[in-house]
Amino acid sequence: MIGESDRKELLAVARSAIEALLEGRRYEPEIPLAGPLAEARGAFVTLTRAGRLRGCIGRVLAEEPLARVVAEMAVAAARDDYRFESLAPRELPEIRIEISALTAPVPVRDPSEIAVGRDGLIIRKGDRSGLLLPQVAGEEGWSTERFLEETCRKAGLPPGSWREGASIERFEAEVWGEEK
Numbered sequence: 001m002i003g004e005s006d007r008k009e010l011l012a013v014a015r016s017a018i019e020a021l022l023e024g025r026r027y028e029p030e031i032p033l034a035g036p037l038a039e040a041r042g043a044f045v046t047l048t049r050a051g052r053l054r055g056c057i058g059r060v061l062a063e064e065p066l067a068r069v070v071a072e073m074a075v076a077a078a079r080d081d082y083r084f085e086s087l088a089p090r091e092l093p094e095i096r097i098e099i100s101a102l103t104a105p106v107p108v109r110d111p112s113e114i115a116v117g118r119d120g121l122i123i124r125k126g127d128r129s130g131l132l133l134p135q136v137a138g139e140e141g142w143s144t145e146r147f148l149e150e151t152c153r154k155a156g157l158p159p160g161s162w163r164e165g166a167s168i169e170r171f172e173a174e175v176w177g178e179e180k
Contacts, residue, residue, distance in 0.1 A: 002036045002101060007176045009037060013067050014045055014074035014097045015178075021075050022089045029067040037067040042102040044133060044173075045073040047087070049094050055081040060122065060131065060171070062104060070099060098177030100133050105169035111162075114144050114170055121151040125166035130155025134173050 013029045020027030044058025055077035078087035117138035122131045137147040149159035
């Protein structure tokens with residue numbers, strides 16, 4: 001579990017990384033020797049503006065310290081989300097940052113293992129894959145089956161593909177964000 005002070009620090013890391021990007025300078029977060037910011041974890045950074053999605057990018061695999069992953073994903077969400085233009089400096093004061101720190105994915109053998117609101121999903125079939133964070137299904141009020149179908153859509157697969165040889169994994173996330 002990530003404590004309140006570490007959560008605030010990670011939000012500051014994300015904002016500092018975006019500010020550095022917009023100012024054209026390099027930013028490298030300070031990585032402590034131990035603790036949650038030093039743990040290798042996957043994370044997603046979501047940017048919203050006026051309550052609407054403005055960018056969301058993440059990394060599932062736990063290969064680097066969480067503070068570094070958050071900094072990199074904040075920059076990627078501001079610059080590289082193909083659904084949006086790069087973030088403009090004038091937008092920064094209106095941007096709200098949310099961080100999802102992930103647990104390692106585990107295979108799903110039966111849909112009854114999935115808890116809507118607790119689990120995020122990854123579906124893979126062939127060269128396609130799609131991921132939805134845990135909060136998406138809860139916010140949308142989806143059933144488990146609808147969550148599976150929407151994750152297939154995110155992967156560019158027909159909705160029923162989860163029943164036809166696709167691999168399914170679930171993960172959990174600690175989610176927090178800046179105050180509105």
